[in-house]
Amino acid sequence: MDKSDIGQEERLLRPIQETGRGFWIFAGTLLAIGAWGVFAWFNQLRRGLDVSGLNVPVYWGLYITNFVFFIGISHAGTLISAILRLAHAEWRRSITRAAEVITVLVLFFGMSCVILDLGRPDRVMNVLRHGNFTSPLLWDVCSVSLYLTASTIYLYLPLIPDIAILRDLIPGRRWLYGPLSLGWTGTPRQVHLLDKAISVMAIIVIPIAVSVHTVVSWVFAMTVQPMWHSTIFGPYFVVGAIFSGIGAILIAMAIIRKAYHLEDYLKPIHFNNLGLLLLVFSLLWFYFTFAEFLTTYYGGEPMHMTIFLSKTEGKFSPLFWTMFVTCFAIPFPLLANRRTRGTVWGCVVASVSVEVGMWLERFLIVVPSLSNPRLPLTAATYIPSWVEWSLFAAFIAIFMLLYAVFTKFFPIVSIWEIREGRESSVREVSERVESYLPGGAESAS
Amino acid sequence: MSLDRRHFVGIGLGAAAGSALGVPAGRLFSEILSSANNSVYPARGKEGHCLSVCSMCPGGCGLRVRKIGSRVVKLDGNPLHPVNAGRLCPKGQAGLQALYHPDRIPGPLRRVGARGSLASFEKVPWERALEEIGGKLKALRADGRPESLVLLRRNGTDLGTRLARRFAEAFGSPNDVSLDRGDEAAAIALQLGQGVRATPVYDLPSADYVLSLGGALLETWNSPVHTMRAYGAFRQARTGRRGKLVQVEPRLSGTGASADEWIAVRPGTEATFGFGIAAVLLAEGLYDKEFAVDRTIGLEDRREAGGAVRPGLRSVLEKHYGLEKVAAETGISVNVILRIAREFAAARRSLAVGSRLGPLLPGHLSEHLAAHTLNALVGNLDQPGGLLLSDDVPLAPWPALPAGPAAASGRRQPRLDSAGRGDFPLLASDPEQLAEAILAGAPYRAEALLILGADPLLTSAACDRFKAAIEKVPLVVSFATLPDDTSLHADWILPEAHFLERWDLLTTPPGIPYPAVSLSRPALEKPLRDARPAAEIFLDLSRRVGLESAFPWKDLPALLRSEMDGLFSARRGALMGTPFDEAWIRMMEGAGWWVPGYRSSDELWQKAQETGGWWDPFYDHGDWKRVVRTPSGRFEFRADVVAQLASARPDEASPAAEPARPPGSLRLLLFEPLSISGGTGAELPFLQGLLDPGEEERWETWAELHPESASAIGVKDRDWVRISSPRGSIDARARVGHRVVAGVVAIPVGLGKAEGGRWAKGIGSNPLRLVSGARDRASGLPDFGATTVRVARVSGPKRASSSERRA
Amino acid sequence: MARWGMVIDLDRCTACQACVVACQVENNVAPSNAGQAEAGRAISWLRLVPIQGERRGTRPDLQLIPLPCMHCSHPPCIKVCPVQATKIDHEGLVSQVYSRCIGCRYCTTACPYTVRHFNWKKPEWPAPMEETLSPDVSVRPRGVVEKCSFCHHRLQRAKDKAQAEGRPLKEGDYLPACAESCPAEAIVFGDLDDPRSAVVRLSQSPRAFKLLEELGTEPKVTYLSKGEWGGQV
Numbered sequence A: 001m002d003k004s005d006i007g008q009e010e011r012l013l014r015p016i017q018e019t020g021r022g023f024w025i026f027a028g029t030l031l032a033i034g035a036w037g038v039f040a041w042f043n044q045l046r047r048g049l050d051v052s053g054l055n056v057p058v059y060w061g062l063y064i065t066n067f068v069f070f071i072g073i074s075h076a077g078t079l080i081s082a083i084l085r086l087a088h089a090e091w092r093r094s095i096t097r098a099a100e101v102i103t104v105l106v107l108f109f110g111m112s113c114v115i116l117d118l119g120r121p122d123r124v125m126n127v128l129r130h131g132n133f134t135s136p137l138l139w140d141v142c143s144v145s146l147y148l149t150a151s152t153i154y155l156y157l158p159l160i161p162d163i164a165i166l167r168d169l170i171p172g173r174r175w176l177y178g179p180l181s182l183g184w185t186g187t188p189r190q191v192h193l194l195d196k197a198i199s200v201m202a203i204i205v206i207p208i209a210v211s212v213h214t215v216v217s218w219v220f221a222m223t224v225q226p227m228w229h230s231t232i233f234g235p236y237f238v239v240g241a242i243f244s245g246i247g248a249i250l251i252a253m254a255i256i257r258k259a260y261h262l263e264d265y266l267k268p269i270h271f272n273n274l275g276l277l278l279l280v281f282s283l284l285w286f287y288f289t290f291a292e293f294l295t296t297y298y299g300g301e302p303m304h305m306t307i308f309l310s311k312t313e314g315k316f317s318p319l320f321w322t323m324f325v326t327c328f329a330i331p332f333p334l335l336a337n338r339r340t341r342g343t344v345w346g347c348v349v350a351s352v353s354v355e356v357g358m359w360l361e362r363f364l365i366v367v368p369s370l371s372n373p374r375l376p377l378t379a380a381t382y383i384p385s386w387v388e389w390s391l392f393a394a395f396i397a398i399f400m401l402l403y404a405v406f407t408k409f410f411p412i413v414s415i416w417e418i419r420e421g422r423e424s425s426v427r428e429v430s431e432r433v434e435s436y437l438p439g440g441a442e443s444a445s
Numbered sequence B: 001m002s003l004d005r006r007h008f009v010g011i012g013l014g015a016a017a018g019s020a021l022g023v024p025a026g027r028l029f030s031e032i033l034s035s036a037n038n039s040v041y042p043a044r045g046k047e048g049h050c051l052s053v054c055s056m057c058p059g060g061c062g063l064r065v066r067k068i069g070s071r072v073v074k075l076d077g078n079p080l081h082p083v084n085a086g087r088l089c090p091k092g093q094a095g096l097q098a099l100y101h102p103d104r105i106p107g108p109l110r111r112v113g114a115r116g117s118l119a120s121f122e123k124v125p126w127e128r129a130l131e132e133i134g135g136k137l138k139a140l141r142a143d144g145r146p147e148s149l150v151l152l153r154r155n156g157t158d159l160g161t162r163l164a165r166r167f168a169e170a171f172g173s174p175n176d177v178s179l180d181r182g183d184e185a186a187a188i189a190l191q192l193g194q195g196v197r198a199t200p201v202y203d204l205p206s207a208d209y210v211l212s213l214g215g216a217l218l219e220t221w222n223s224p225v226h227t228m229r230a231y232g233a234f235r236q237a238r239t240g241r242r243g244k245l246v247q248v249e250p251r252l253s254g255t256g257a258s259a260d261e262w263i264a265v266r267p268g269t270e271a272t273f274g275f276g277i278a279a280v281l282l283a284e285g286l287y288d289k290e291f292a293v294d295r296t297i298g299l300e301d302r303r304e305a306g307g308a309v310r311p312g313l314r315s316v317l318e319k320h321y322g323l324e325k326v327a328a329e330t331g332i333s334v335n336v337i338l339r340i341a342r343e344f345a346a347a348r349r350s351l352a353v354g355s356r357l358g359p360l361l362p363g364h365l366s367e368h369l370a371a372h373t374l375n376a377l378v379g380n381l382d383q384p385g386g387l388l389l390s391d392d393v394p395l396a397p398w399p400a401l402p403a404g405p406a407a408a409s410g411r412r413q414p415r416l417d418s419a420g421r422g423d424f425p426l427l428a429s430d431p432e433q434l435a436e437a438i439l440a441g442a443p444y445r446a447e448a449l450l451i452l453g454a455d456p457l458l459t460s461a462a463c464d465r466f467k468a469a470i471e472k473v474p475l476v477v478s479f480a481t482l483p484d485d486t487s488l489h490a491d492w493i494l495p496e497a498h499f500l501e502r503w504d505l506l507t508t509p510p511g512i513p514y515p516a517v518s519l520s521r522p523a524l525e526k527p528l529r530d531a532r533p534a535a536e537i538f539l540d541l542s543r544r545v546g547l548e549s550a551f552p553w554k555d556l557p558a559l560l561r562s563e564m565d566g567l568f569s570a571r572r573g574a575l576m577g578t579p580f581d582e583a584w585i586r587m588m589e590g591a592g593w594w595v596p597g598y599r600s601s602d603e604l605w606q607k608a609q610e611t612g613g614w615w616d617p618f619y620d621h622g623d624w625k626r627v628v629r630t631p632s633g634r635f636e637f638r639a640d641v642v643a644q645l646a647s648a649r650p651d652e653a654s655p656a657a658e659p660a661r662p663p664g665s666l667r668l669l670l671f672e673p674l675s676i677s678g679g680t681g682a683e684l685p686f687l688q689g690l691l692d693p694g695e696e697e698r699w700e701t702w703a704e705l706h707p708e709s710a711s712a713i714g715v716k717d718r719d720w721v722r723i724s725s726p727r728g729s730i731d732a733r734a735r736v737g738h739r740v741v742a743g744v745v746a747i748p749v750g751l752g753k754a755e756g757g758r759w760a761k762g763i764g765s766n767p768l769r770l771v772s773g774a775r776d777r778a779s780g781l782p783d784f785g786a787t788t789v790r791v792a793r794v795s796g797p798k799r800a801s802s803s804e805r806r807a
Numbered sequence C: 001m002a003r004w005g006m007v008i009d010l011d012r013c014t015a016c017q018a019c020v021v022a023c024q025v026e027n028n029v030a031p032s033n034a035g036q037a038e039a040g041r042a043i044s045w046l047r048l049v050p051i052q053g054e055r056r057g058t059r060p061d062l063q064l065i066p067l068p069c070m071h072c073s074h075p076p077c078i079k080v081c082p083v084q085a086t087k088i089d090h091e092g093l094v095s096q097v098y099s100r101c102i103g104c105r106y107c108t109t110a111c112p113y114t115v116r117h118f119n120w121k122k123p124e125w126p127a128p129m130e131e132t133l134s135p136d137v138s139v140r141p142r143g144v145v146e147k148c149s150f151c152h153h154r155l156q157r158a159k160d161k162a163q164a165e166g167r168p169l170k171e172g173d174y175l176p177a178c179a180e181s182c183p184a185e186a187i188v189f190g191d192l193d194d195p196r197s198a199v200v201r202l203s204q205s206p207r208a209f210k211l212l213e214e215l216g217t218e219p220k221v222t223y224l225s226k227g228e229w230g231g232q233v
């Protein structure tokens, strides 16, 4: 593979090769927010969770909300890209990497949220030492670590050929790309192995991803608490996760496209296709939410109704109806309409709205059930403290920063996959289409 | 552990990577995390126990004090003690927080700056403090004005109080004033009917039906633990029988919530309800006729020697307490009144109890009189399940005071508070009048004021008057253990030792049917914070003032020992013991035997320290000479007083015609939550944390309103309101609900202290600042219920915290 | 083997809260203050919670229920703990291993009775109040969860004493602090497996009920409802 090979894809390397002032300002700002978060965190370490707004009986709040939210977003990448890969959706080629990076990073932050929430973070290793396998929290630890491992591998494998390109292209960074490229030279045997590995990983990663959010939902559903103890929580959470995940990819794509002038790679058709997917999930989300709330309402069990009412007309109702609007009322018309769906702004507005809505949904799952305990105690209102908000902000900032840094070291659109697309998939697709048609040749795949 | 930390540091470093903080993160982390761990508090020394008596209230519960080395770590009830049988109330449980309170007075303090702040005081050694105070007192005596010494004190049978009173008497002062008149109304009612001035004892465990005319039976009544134990027995201890409790009151108190029935009368009409029941009993012939004929007088009209007809109770009740009238006045339907009356008459052993015991009640004499009347009508006097009277304790009396002309003439001077004279002959103490007399300087000036276990600047019905009065007295000595509102204005603070730091001997607490003597020895070798027992201080002062002949004891144990000898020579009673011992002794004494469990005075003294004390569990029912000491030798239905009280009712002229008041103008109704009753408790964080279990209120003052009253002034639950009267105003959080009847605002007393340590200072507000100076016409006790206040919404105080409790 | 349980007779209980303070003193619960209470930081292993009974007309039928840990036979709190920091022992006591707890507060959210408490901050006893600390009960560090232990240190003490006296444990040897203090003698404690014990006799009363029994937690705390005049005693 020589340099001239990437001629056409040269634009994809530009972010790695040159860094403007804008980037430094951007990174500096994010770093400042991150540093503020570190300060807040030190504060919490020194004074304990007293600095949070948590109380009796609202023992869980923003940190756990964020945990569920981040883990949800993690479904962006690996799951979507794996499904699209397996489905041979050709339009995926320019978006898979962007999605996979989200997954790996955000999982890390999701895990960190749990650590933040611990009263004794210094004892976190007790989970290994005294692990209790009846605890859904431990299932979580397992499935999230597994997912993190699998999706890291799944991010890494398709990176190898690109790393090799960079190794050859940028001698100054050989120290980094050299070892990472694992001696990739693009021999047919290597290509075959890589193909195989990617396919296998894609298959493995899907059930793991589904399991992750199912297990996250079980953290709640396995308790007997009203409006947590629900059998549909597994699929409901998974759907919500993919929903917010797609939103996240769309937002990331829009930013990358704009920042790195990749209009040519991230085209309206990509937005349209992902937008369609988002539309489907918005409908699914609506279906699940409706089913969940209707059964609760119809059953009318007093304990459940207390919480139901606190959401629909009580003190959480402003949040609840905002959630409904942002998860459904805004994205649905925007995405159902072909004209808005086909535009970047249409998808971005819908996606941002979905992110807000899905965060609220997580919050509304965690907090109201705890705010209304079965036995009438002095119940408190939970208002997150500055420390919690700061850490939330810092997590998002550091996530964005790391994401941006990633784009400075690795192509955010997979070079070799695009190239492969150019070289072989047109032919492959036409063969495939032919194979569908009567009289066409049998296809292997 | 260290492995944990290292792991964590690793993770922490990862997350903090890129952070701008240029600190050696590893070290910082270890330091931060070790701050999460507590230093272990080692158990130095061996475990041990000693016995004491709780003095957090007049209840007199026996304590079993658990010690580890020299530390006291837990107070439990003394299981052998007849008052509480091993049980304690929350105040007693929290007693250690008072002992080890961080804000205790550090030692004798002399005021060197302006009044009103602890910062104005400087510490002086005991010797100098006592020398100076003793010198001044001595000069007063030498000057021939011993009457100008005033003792303002708690009500108690503890040694410190008893010696303080003796000191005042020996000094030559008539001014022994009690601020606590909790039992006065009940005692006055008893005096009117039975000719005995004592606190009545209600035999709850044997009763089947209790009609409580506003009594806080299950909260602050008499000796609270004893009463609650009795209530437990009344409810669930007898096979086949469960008592019924009917609570008549305008605010659903804790007692009302536990009762089987709450009769929500209009405020101030409990007595009307009681007399209404009595009228029904008489009208329907449902009273104990035999008892009425044999043992009472004044039921029927009587022709006097002169020919005038003296109306009896029957005709007075007929005249003033007709059913319809009572119903209209109390707001309770005729049917309910009739039903309660018939239930009361039909129950095997029914008992009526009077109002709350405190001076916080309006018109309480009438309620006690109504209860007393009802009890006499069902003939339960001195019967099981009825109204009993405790017998005296046969302690050896102290030697008579040595004769001294100066002291004698001082004692003959009129009391400054005029108690027992003038308008209110039945009053034993009148602190509000004392404040006025001090301010007026008449009939003579007060030169020295000793304040023992009382906090009039907070707790008196005339707290503001006391604040002014105190400045007129040249020498004010407070004995407060913890700084209280009054001590801030004193010239000297001589901290009294906590009750776990002193010897003591207490006699029968109010409400206990059996004579009992509790002995208490110090649990700590010496008082913390350089405090001293009041008894010791007065012994010392007596020497400096030249009264040693009146105080002939070498030390406190010697004093107690000599008192206890009287118990031995009385040849009755026994050591405190188990329920089995109790039954045995009772049986033997009933049969005329004496089985004390000790053979000598020495043995009694020793063993009393191991069991908690002495008592005599045998009760001789129907000893009429002892319990009825009227001139007629019979129980007297005081139709005259009933008639006087009846015509004094504000609405007697036009029943049910409540004067039209503007909305927001409500009647003030005060109550004492158990945990901060009697003016103390708010200093201790455990007690502040449980002010009221029903309203979920902690650490703040609240005001209960009926929804009707609240909506009239646009107040919603949990709003802040300002309550104002002509005397002053306070802020509180409104709690709107059906716990109170319409037209009143109910506020707890006990908070709003200017001092009292870090947990009490500045928390809540004191509604006594609102009360009018009105008095109960019959007894002269302050009538707080006569206060009309205005309630209006205000914006709440700014709160530092981010959360608020659910409505 | 004994199975410890408690009966609380609501017909006797006067809601005085002596049990609440007794528990705090016995178990080294740190004192709180106004700000902490307001922020929901105060810890109390035993609280009185108002249960709204039937309303008689517009009048409240206020029932206050002392609420310790139920020491469920099927405790939902134990299953969820990721580090086995809360356990049920062979005598049915649900205990807490403070040194192991990571403070995730999963148990607090899983317990349907909300009787578990988290140490939001380092507990503090302003000097000299630390003198009151009992050596039998550990002082919990910041960041861990704690709850009513049925005063199990008292069981150990009672066992030691019985052994020293060479006799088996008998009824009344082991009494939690709350039961010991209750003025109305509303709290009865004992062995649910001993047919002669008072707790067994009382829990067979027709007045007996358990809280949230429908959740299948099998509480070992039984309540006796308010009686009727002339009704069951």
Ligand SMILES: Nc1nc2c(c(=O)[nH]1)N[C@H]1C(S)=C(S)[C@@H](COP(=O)(O)OP(=O)(O)OC[C@H]3O[C@@H](n4cnc5c(=O)[nH]c(N)nc54)[C@H](O)[C@@H]3O)O[C@H]1N2
Binding pocket: B056, B057, B058, B059, B089, B091, B180, B181, B182, B183, B213, B214, B215, B216, B219, B220, B221, B222, B224, B248, B249, B250, B251, B253, B267, B268, B269, B270, B355, B356, B357, B358, B359, B360, B361, B362, B668, B669, B670, B671, B672, B673, B674, B676, B677, B678, B679, B680, B746, B785
């Ligand atoms: N543990 C403990 N017990 C104590 C004390 C203590 O310090 N600690 N102190 C003792 C002393 S000194 C005293 S004086 C007593 C005080 O004890 P109580 O005499 O019981 O005093 P309160 O609780 O203030 O009683 C006031 C009650 O009367 C109600 N109330 C107010 N206005 C009216 C009215 O017009 N009619 C009726 N019927 N009710 C009304 C209020 O709602 C409240 O429930 O407690 C004694 N018991």
Ligand SMILES: Nc1nc2c(c(=O)[nH]1)N[C@H]1C(S)=C(S)[C@@H](COP(=O)(O)OP(=O)(O)OC[C@H]3O[C@@H](n4cnc5c(=O)[nH]c(N)nc54)[C@H](O)[C@@H]3O)O[C@H]1N2
Binding pocket: B055, B153, B154, B155, B179, B180, B181, B182, B358, B359, B360, B452, B453, B454, B455, B456, B458, B459, B460, B479, B480, B481, B482, B483, B484, B485, B496, B497, B498, B499, B672, B676, B677, B678, B679, B680, B749, B750, B751, B766, B768
């Ligand atoms: N705010 C408020 N006012 C009240 C009441 C109330 O509950 N709250 N209750 C009313 C009633 S019923 C009564 S009887 C009176 C009682 O009122 P007071 O007679 O004033 O009695 P307390 O307020 O109980 O105690 C007075 C002071 O004694 C201190 N003290 C406690 N123990 C000791 C001790 O061992 N030695 C010494 N020297 N001091 C000690 C306390 O800290 C307190 O400051 O108040 C009445 N007024």
Ligand code: SF4
Binding pocket: B054, B055, B056, B057, B058, B059, B060, B061, B084, B087, B088, B089, B090, B091, B092, B093, B223, B224, B225
């Ligand atoms: S009733 Fe009084 S004496 Fe008895 S424990 Fe309570 S405060 Fe102490």
Ligand code: SF4
Binding pocket: C068, C069, C070, C071, C072, C075, C076, C077, C078, C094, C110, C111, C112, C113, C114, C115, C116, C147, C217
């Ligand atoms: S009451 Fe709660 S804490 Fe106690 S055992 Fe049951 S679930 Fe666990």
Ligand code: SF4
Binding pocket: C080, C081, C082, C083, C084, C085, C086, C100, C101, C102, C103, C104, C105, C106, C107, C108, C144, C145
């Ligand atoms: S808070 Fe502690 S006891 Fe509770 S589940 Fe977490 S680790 Fe277990």
Ligand code: SF4
Binding pocket: C022, C023, C024, C026, C027, C045, C046, C068, C069, C147, C148, C149, C150, C151, C176, C177, C178, C179
């Ligand atoms: S059993 Fe012990 S730990 Fe539990 S509430 Fe009672 S006193 Fe507290």
Ligand code: SF4
Binding pocket: C008, C012, C013, C014, C015, C016, C017, C018, C019, C020, C048, C066, C181, C182, C183, C184, C185, C186, C187
């Ligand atoms: S101590 Fe007894 S009477 Fe008082 S609240 Fe507790 S259980 Fe009820």
Ligand SMILES: [Mo]
Binding pocket: B180, B181, B182, B358, B359, B678
């Ligand atoms: Mo009193």
